Amino acid sequence: MRTEQGRVRVRVPAKVNVQLAVGAARPDGFHDLANVFLAVGLHDEITVTPADELRITCAGPDAGQVPLDRTNLAARAALALAERHGIDPRVHLHIDKDIPVAGGMAGGSADGAGALLACDALWSLGSTREELLALCAELGSDVPFSLIGGAALGTGRGELLTPLDVGGDFHWVFAVADAGLSTPTVFREFDRLAAHTDVPPPAADPALLDALRTGDATALAATLGNDLQPAALALRPALSATLAAGTAAGALAALVSGSGPTTAFLAKTADDAERVARTLLASGTCRTARAATSPAAGATVVERTAP
C-alpha cells in the first residue's frame, strides 16, 4: 500500500453538444452518435486527500442531489484506477459542484474524469493520456471528453474522440431547469418517437465543423442541432417556453443541451449573453441562468501540495 500524503485539486469543465446526431439503438442498448462536444466555462473541482477510507463529500447549491456512495462517478473512477494498480483507494474525494446535476452538461462525467486525474497525481502513477482515456470510456460515454475538453467529435457511443479546431470564443447562456432528466429515459423516449421510422446513420455536419473552425457564431447558430431535443421536450414540455424566452431575448439560437433539461443559448458577444441571461431569469421559465464562454480546457490539476 502507498502512503503518500498531500492534496491534489483538479478543475473540470461542463459541456454542451453543438451537434448531437443519434443513430438507431444498438444491440448493447447504446446508440451510435455523431456528437460534437464543446467544453464550456462552468466547472466542478475535485480535491483528493489521503484518508482512512474512501469518502465523498460535495458542496454547492445542487449538492443534495449528488450521491455520496460508491455510485458517485468520482468514487467509481478512484476505485477503477486503484484496482488497475493494486492500490488501496483510501482517499477523501471532495466535489465543489457548480455544474447543474442531471442537466445534460456532463456534470457527473466531469467528476469522474477529475477524480481519475487527481488520484493519478496523488498516487504518482504517471498514467498516459491513452490509459486515462480508456478508463474514462469504461466509466461513461461522456467521460473521455471531460478529460480532454476543448472541442471534439465523439463517435461510437460518444467515447471515440477526434479533437476539433475552434477559431474563437463562443458566448453561451445556460438556463437550468427545476428538476433534472435521466439520460437513459431521454434515449428511451428518442426510441419511442423514432419507432417505425428509418433512423439514418449519424454524421457530423461539415458546415457546423467549419463554423467552429472559423469561430463564426452566426454560422454556428444556423447549424446547431440536437436529435434528443424532441424527446426532451416530450418529457418536459415546459422547456419550449424557456427556448422561446431566450430566442425573444435576442439569442442567435437556442437548443436543449444534450439530454436536457438545461437549455443552451448562443449569443453574439459576452455582453449579449449577460443580457439574455438576465432576461431569461426574469422570464420565470427557468431556475437560474448562467453565462459562460467556450471553448474551455479539459481536466486540469490546479493545486498539488507536496507529500
Ligand SMILES: C[C@](O)(CO)[C@H](O)COP(=O)(O)OP(=O)(O)OC[C@H]1O[C@@H](n2ccc(N)nc2=O)[C@H](O)[C@@H]1O
Ligand atoms: C446525451 C449525452 O450526454 C451526449 O453527450 C451522452 O450521450 C450521454 O452520456 P453519459 O451520460 O456518459 O451516458 P452513459 O453513462 O454512457 O450511458 C447512460 C445511458 O444512456 C444511454 N446512452 C448513452 C450514450 C449513448 N451513446 N447511447 C445511449 O443510449 C444508455 O441508455 C445508457 O445506459
Ligand SMILES: Nc1ncnc2c1ncn2[C@@H]1O[C@H](COP(=O)(O)OP(=O)(O)OP(=O)(O)O)[C@@H](O)[C@H]1O
Ligand atoms: N459526481 C456526480 N455528480 C452528479 N451526479 C452524479 C455524480 N455521480 C453520480 N451521479 C448520478 O448521475 C445522475 C446524472 O447526473 P449528471 O449530472 O452526470 O447528469 P447529466 O449532466 O445529465 O449527464 P450527461 O450530460 O453526461 O448525460 C445524477 O442524477 C446522480 O444520480
